Amino acid sequence: MNIEKNELNDFSLVLASSVHDMKNSLGMLLASLEDVMAKVNSINPECKNDFSILQYEAARINSELVRLLSVYRFQNDRMPINVDEHHVIDLIEDQIAKNQPLLTSKNISIDIDCDDSLTAFFDFELLGGVINDALVNSSRYSRERILIVVRAIDEFTEIAIHDDGDGFPVDMLGLVDDKTGVNVEFSERTHLGLYLAMRIARLHKSGEVCGQVFINNNSLLGGGSFMLSIP
Structure with missing residues (x-):
């Protein structure tokens, strides 16, 4: 039983670490997307709406990753707060x-x-x-x-x-x-x-x-x- 619990804790830690890495990568993707949008929109304004939808969906995924990471931190009393x-x-x-x-x-x-x-x-x-x-x-x-x-x-x-x-x-x-x-x-x-x-x-x-x-x-x-x- 203790082994199963330890394995579950290890999995949670690995999962949290992976979510954190994915969140950082997606953040970089969003930043790059903004640069691309600025360049393309000036050339082809018709693409603006398509890029906005793409940016929204990427941002939504990023928010979900942040939520998952927050749940992990709350459950493990690791939620930092800087007031x-x-x-x-x-x-x-x-x-x-x-x-x-x-x-x-x-x-x-x-x-x-x-x-x-x-x-x-x-x-x-x-x-x-x-x-x-x-x-x-x-x-x-x-x-x-x-x-x-x-x-x-x-x-x-x-x-x-x-x-x-x-x-x-x-x-x-x-x-x-x-x-x-x-x-x-x-x-x-x-x-x-x-x-x-x-x-x-x-x-x-x-x-x-x-x-x-x-x-x-x-x-x-x-x-x-x-x-x-x-x-």
Whole structure:
């Protein structure tokens, strides 16, 4: 039994290492793809949409690899967190820039309502991944608009992403308590991105107060709304 357990641990370690290498290689591929797009689009603009779709699919695979690596780190208590003070607008604009080709190809406009001077304490990379996933998800279901609203309320900084799509499915809404943001027990029907967003949010603490994630269909644009709240 111990041998089987050790073998499983070894396999998990090898798998995590392989995922990390694949993620790095895919990151290099995405960077090269951006260079190719810049050159080809100026010569043949008709290829722009095809390249945008290719970039989106590659970015989606990269996000899935990041999620797998995050699950491994959470399960083995190896999730690093580097909290520092950052301007929230930098976090938002950084993720929009990464997804601008996708947004442009889908003819989705995006607006930001955020005080440029607002700062908060958080891990820029971890929260960037959460916002990126939420933004990509919104772009998949939006018709033509996305609105990001950032507010400092009491001891929390709230980042809400609103879309004008059809909203979240009812069964998905049931995965999150609309008052505490706490997820039900992780199972096969729980969306991995949402699960990781909750785990990352709760890594951000101030005393006994933890970060939270909320989803609802009360979007300011009539669709779904994803909100990240950190102390």
